[in-house]
Amino acid sequence: MTxxxxxxxxxxxxxxxxxxxxxxxxxxxEDQSKPMGVSHESILGTLxxxxxxxxxxxKRVVEPELHxxxxxxxxxxxxLTGEWQELQKRWEAWADSATDADIDRxxxxxxxxxxxGETPASQLVLHVVNHATLHRxxxxxxxxxxxxxxxxxxxxxxxxxxxx
Numbered sequence: 001m002t003x004x005x006x007x008x009x010x011x012x013x014x015x016x017x018x019x020x021x022x023x024x025x026x027x028x029x030e031d032q033s034k035p036m037g038v039s040h041e042s043i044l045g046t047l048x049x050x051x052x053x054x055x056x057x058x059k060r061v062v063e064p065e066l067h068x069x070x071x072x073x074x075x076x077x078x079x080l081t082g083e084w085q086e087l088q089k090r091w092e093a094w095a096d097s098a099t100d101a102d103i104d105r106x107x108x109x110x111x112x113x114x115x116x117g118e119t120p121a122s123q124l125v126l127h128v129v130n131h132a133t134l135h136r137x138x139x140x141x142x143x144x145x146x147x148x149x150x151x152x153x154x155x156x157x158x159x160x161x162x163x164x
Contacts, residue, residue, distance in 0.1 A: 001103055001122035001125065001126065002100050002103065003095070003098045003099055003100050003102065003103045006095050006098060006103050006121075006122065006125045007092070007095040007096060007098075009125060009126065009129045010091050010092055010095045010125060010128075010129070011092060011095075011158075012129065012155055012158045012159075013054075013128065013129040013132045013133070014088040014091065014092065015158050015161075016132070016133070016136055016153035016154075016155075016158065017047075017050060017084075017088070017132055017136060018085070018088075019151040019152075019153050020047065020136045020139045020140065020150075020151065020153055021047055021080055021081070021084075022151070023139075023143055023148065023150055023151050024043045024044065024047060024139065024143070025077065025081070026148075027043070027143075027146065027148065031043070031146055032044045032077070033045070034146075036142045036145060038138050038141060038142055039135055039138040039139075039142075040075075040135075042142075043139055043142050043143070044075050044076070044077070044080070045075050046135050046138055046139050046142070047075070047080055047084075047135075047139060048071065048074045048075025048076075048079070048080065049071075049075075049135055050131070050132045050135045050136065051074045051075075051079065051080060051083070051084040051087070052071055052074045053128065053131050053132070054084070054087055054088070054091070054128060054132065055068065055074070055087055056068065056112075057124055057127070057128045058087060058090060058091055058094075060107060060109040060124070061094075061107050061121055061124055061125075062090070062091075062094045063090075069083075091128075095125075098121075102121065103120075103121050103122045103125070104120055104121070104122060105120065105121050106118050106119070106120055106121075107119055107120070107121050107124055136153055140153065
């Protein structure tokens with residue numbers, strides 16, 4: 001993966017997550033937090049989980065001193081519309097300044113259970129995007145269960161939008 005490809009994927013993930021979040025915010029509050037028996041129980045819970053993972057990996061790849069709030073604080077409307085959006089801007093700023101060498105560098109980190117890890121930044125970028133895609137798909141499924149037509153969040157639609 002090149003730095004340019006990392007920029008595209010990071011921007012795509014932010015774009016798609018924002019579309020899913022906007023669809024969720026258009027729902028009545030009780031539907032946003034309704035237990036759905038999927039993923040992280042509710043739409044807000046699942047979006048909060050995406051935000052949490054985006055934040056954990058940003059901390060590991062870019063800013064080791066970044067504070068990690070409790071999960072419950074990351075699944076609120078306020079956190080998802082404020083802090084998550086700011087984090088996305090930080091991911092994009094990092095990607096904008098990253099060189100191919102930065103993308104190739106090995107990132108060392110500790111997993112949540114304390115076990116050590118070493119992975120190229122390029123693979124971690126792909127993991128962050130892929131993880132978010134999985135859980136956005138679950139949010140899309142929950143929206144459909146609620147009778148809502150979900151937004152198109154596929155990479156194809158992002159790339160088409162870039163060209164127009």
